[in-house]
Amino acid sequence: LAKTTQPISMDSYEGQEVNITCSHNNIATNDYITWYQQFPSQGPRFIIQGYKTKVTNEVASLFIPADRKSSTLSLPRVSLSDTAVYYCLVGDPDNYGQNFVFGPGTRLSVLP
């Protein structure tokens, strides 16, 4: 199982761009990188997923270098409602769930 390492916590201010980096040194060839967001007393919510280079959707961007040993989730212009825990997970989509190990995640606090 590819283990991931993220900062435990981050603080930001409203309107700023936030970048959260995740290390996954032993990522396997078939593994994708997926980021989830979790608010208190709610289940995780899918944010973005990628395999290599850059992926962008309406809420975030995901940057993955060529060696794929790390990835960076970028949240543009955060608001107070982006305060949450963000999890980086690595796994083979065909086996999603069994090989998803949730680390402690990154607790993002957005301040006014």
Next chain:
Amino acid sequence: GAVVSQHPSRVICKSGTSVKIECRSLDFQATTMFWYRQFPKQSLMLMATSNEGSKATYEQGVEKDKFLINHASLTLSTLTVTSAHPEDSSFYICSARALSDRDANEKLFFGSGTQLSVL
């Protein structure tokens, strides 16, 4: 995106009673569902993998007689906490893996969680 419905969202029970939590995939079929528990300020811990029509696979340290899992159909899995005690109080979350690649990227969908409080 796909929807996974989890009920109840909150339950309070007396010690010694059993509690059943349901997890339903509303608009897709899920041969595999997963159950997690999460303590305050901690991450999700996988408890068991539930496969439709077969016995669940439990993670090390999870008592299968304590946490009964049934996955009788492609859209429903249930977790029953038997003879609940205060130490079982936790946030329980289910997830379901889509049978087909219904969304371009997302294959694993989570329920909204169940807060169990055992008095």
